[in-house]
Amino acid sequence: MTTLFTPRLTIRPLTPDDLPTLVAYRNDPEVARFQAWALPATLDAAQGLVSPAPLGAPGWVQRAMAHADGLLGDLALNTRGPQAELGITLARHAQGQGYAAEALRALLTHAFGPLTLHRVYASIDPRNVAVARLLSGLGFRHEGTSRQSYWHRGEWTDDAQYALLADEWTP
Ligand SMILES: CC(C)(COP(=O)(O)OP(=O)(O)OC[C@H]1O[C@@H](n2cnc3c(N)ncnc32)[C@H](O)[C@@H]1OP(=O)(O)O)[C@@H](O)C(=O)NCCC(=O)NCCS
DSSP states (O other), X not given: OOOEEOSSOEEEOOOGGGHHHHHHXXXXXXXXXXXXXXXXXXXXXXXXXXXXXXTTSSEEEEEXXXXXXXXXXXXXXXXXXXXXXXXXXXXXXXXXXXHHHHHHHHHHHHHHTTTOOSEEEEEEOTTOHHHXXXXXXXXXXXXXXXXXXXXXXXXXXXEEEEEEEGGGOOO
């Protein structure tokens, strides 16, 4: 188990008590619009996100972004050898207050520090301007966009790759 601390957040494993809140924000159409989970999100499906596996363990490892007032969102790292994909979601009421940038700074410092990863990347819908701006602000490069490369929520969707190398990261 890995717990990361930021000025306002604790990044820790999800617990069963977090799941009603997580399912509620995952069913918010604004939050789900560019995300891959099946709708409606259910408590049953969310059980699979509760795991004590440490960040950096092979495959997707999910973490809570917890604030003194409760669960604000979740993030995840999908590690395959020396590379990992990240994902992040905040409840609508918690967006636009710098929480994602704060959490990802801690995650990247951990990924390129103790986990010694070489490359972290994200795959986004280019219409998702919030996440494009978030990643660019952290130093991720836009590597390219695959046009209409997957079918998502009823339409062919573009897939933009963003990546950051260990030697490009400034904590
Ligand atoms: C993407 C997301 C995680 C950003 O979280 P956040 O906490 O609101 O982001 P921050 O407040 O840390 O802001 C980071 C940057 O994005 C910008 N930003 C945030 N929301 C924005 C929006 N709706 N439109 C434009 N820019 C936005 C901020 O201004 C900031 O840029 P700056 O540093 O240049 O000022 C959040 O909007 C979210 O959870 N969206 C729904 C789920 C999702 O789509 N996740 C990404 C899937 S890959």
